[in-house]
Amino acid sequence: MPFTRIFCRAGSGWPVLAVFAAGAAIAVPAGADVCRAMSGPQSVALVELYTSEGCDSCPPADRWLTSTFPSGAAGANAIALAFHVDYWDRLGWKDRFASPAWTERQYAAARANRSRLVYTPQVLVQGSDFPDWRGKGSAAVFAAAAEKPARARIALEAESRRDAIAVKVTARVPAGGDRKGAALFVALADSRLVSEVKAGENAGVRLTHDHVVRALRGGIAVNAAGDAGGDITLPRPAEAGTAMTVVAFVQNTETGDVLQVLALPVAAGVCGAPR
DSSP states (O other), X not given: OOEEEEEEESTTOOOEEEEEETTOOOOOOTTXXXXXXXXXXXXXXXXXXXXXXXXXTSHHHHHHHHHHSOTTOOSOSEEEEEEEOSTTGGGTOOOTTBOHXXXXXXXXXXXXXXXXXXXXXXXXXXXXXOTTTTSTTHHHHHHHXXXXXOSOXXXXXXXXXXXXEXXXXXXXXXXXXXXXXXXXXXXXXXOOEEEXXXXXXXXXXXXXXXXXXXXXXXXXXXXXXXXXXXXXXXXXXXXXXXXXXXXXXXXXXXXOOEEEEEEEEEETTEEOOOO
16 A cells, blocks of 8 residues: 655654555644655656647546546555646647657657657556546556655655745665666646637537646656655746646656656645645
8 A cells, every 4th residue: 555654744744644545634733834654665656748728538537537536645556747838729729738858758769669659638657548438447557656666765755936936855765776767857747727719629518627737846866776856846827727746757768667756735825745
């Protein structure tokens, strides 16, 4: 069973230490503005959805992501991120959540998987293509990841500021064989973002998106001793949803393999339950 340790402080002290297992609840002291989380000994799966508001086959995948990974659920054995690609924008509707950087990330994933196929909607699990996401066995795939020992340890601190989230993050990769090509990334994601699509394949459709990546920083290489870390500032987007979350993960940039992932929700200046 995956678990995460989280420390919360208000002001200069660190008065709260708790250990959370799957399904556990958290009570955060009023006014707590900084939280820290540490990943547990079991692996957590990173699930990536590549999607677009301009693609009429994407809304079912968006709904699947929402139903499979409810916002705010604690102790999950998988963490979701939705990357909106921009190559549909030229076909009549510009997706305001899309970025050429997310398109490049999808192409990099294809190269890591030794594939020339890039499509939407596409789901990746631990960096590998997962075309059977609609199938009943998808939950078993995520659970299987949680049965494996984690190959990286991540510590994450997030301080909520008015215009940004200030993040301190470190990672440790114990096994020498896992260090080559490994790098640390930090994403800011948000949920319950709504669009009224006016043109393109989804014209007239109201779309609700969860786990949308608004910023991605990192590519911080794990050094020969197995360590990586840094201070990262994630700007708050002008349009906010209801479940802003900082997600840190260690990934092999050559193979796409994900060694560990950790999520820490931060909303309205208060840290929430860890995942």
